[in-house]
Amino acid sequence: MTDEQWGAAVRLLWGPPAKPARGPKRGLTLERIARAGVGIADPEGLGGVSMQRVAGELAVTKMALYRYVPGKAELVSLMVESAIPDPGVVDAAWAEVAEAEGWRGRLRVWARELLAGFRGHPWLLEATVGARVMGPRELGWMERALAALDGCGLTGAEAMDAVVLLTGHVRGIAEQERAAGGGAGAGAAGPDAQLVAVMGELMRTHGEQFPALGAALASVAEHGGQDQALEFGLERILDGLGLLVARRVGGADR
Template identity: 65%
Template structure:
């Protein structure tokens, strides 16, 4: 187990020494990860296997094991390759420096885009595991946005977990939606026939879905939930500012 963890650490964090002599390696870790991403993007993570990746690369499965010891390590490499740099690293929110709320809003919207762009990431980033540099950079940026707010380190970690959970929930709903209908539209369609027949037994639900069916009222859950989470953090930050000794 320790050897496996050490190997995964090397794959994600390096170094990746190149042979000084002999023929150039036939494959690269980046190329292997891209092949895995291609399969997972098209068919989902369940379709991924070392055999499928080897076939896509025109190699044998045994030759692939010279570079990546197994599927778990392959998935870890794919996660690191698929995740983009966090928004501040690309200058997107440089103007919001010091504005924790604006920074976390941009961070959350950007993270949703990552998950929507590669839906299999929702399955690959569950549970305790070794993370790569880019994934840790996302966590670092969110925590740094809360510097100077008076929140403890543990509270800042909890805030990031809360934001990430909200983002993942929205991305999960988006994964189940169709291109012509967002997640709320699909839910309303599924409920429509039942409520037409039995709506009198569920008056609150009928009223809510009728309102949600109005133009412009759907698929606002990301912004609504994010605003409520940040409102709560803002209230706690203001409370700490009023009683700093607490």
Template identity: 60%
Template structure:
């Protein structure tokens, strides 16, 4: 609060005229940065396409505002803009046969994937490719110790053929959606 007050050119106590505490200030910052879920440009007929678009939009938000990764963890105050994101994900699964709790869990699972990939991208910097960097580091280790780790050595050799192409985002997203599709199919039968 002290740092924010200094940047705004007011006293710390003056901030308390507008927000009761740090949690509310962070909530307002998240609301402003993330904003409401953007209007859908293309109407998707199925839940899968809706969630693919939703996850991609969230990934873009976290890339633009990496500080929001830390600000949006755990129980906290959430505003209407942030809730609109959750609403969109949960409502995409309406009519699938999943319970409300399962739809919430599906949204949480997707958020976890988005967060994990965004954190990896943030750690490697704007020009970094996390998979290529990890492959290079592990490649050196495997040259020295590959006989102890034959499965890992074979996997890294295979990955190197893709020239370190970063596939974790799409691979993880599709496996999550495949799992949801399998559960939905069981419910429909």
């Protein structure tokens, strides 16, 4: 984004947007425009979104749409803010987390809810990268994760890095699911299961070259455990954070 686009995005996301100096009375809302873009991106991805397409969905001219949104970059910013789940879902879920689970339980909930958001709108993975203006909802997700770590003895930089680490893990799982053509609950085998099936075929003819891999795949086939990458990685990240927290608060891993 250019400096001018940064300013436009801030006005659109944090409002109120500047009123046009001339032209007919505004008949659309930013919410309607964002929903129209999301309605295109969900089945087609961001590549299907254009100012022309969104204008057509709203039954207005492209020039009329430009009176509300300066361009596609700002349109995508509005779409992200509309599609990202309200971070209030985390607050509601936290109410069900046992007190004994402490910060670990809160971050588990946070990570699972974030993954659910990416699963619902896979194009968010592409739209939420790089330097850009973030809206209240997106910043709200970061706020919730940092709040979960409050009182753990971490510095602000460490807490931020912990959130980045967790987000990277969630995004990685969502990216794999997207590449595999679906995620949990999508009616198809998850990416781990698909990979195991493909490698299993290779091991039948080339297994002698990869004995450790063959043994691991045989164990998966016998005992299960595929498609648990989110939970396995999440617990290992939390274990590592727990060691740091324990050192900072004198041995209390909470």
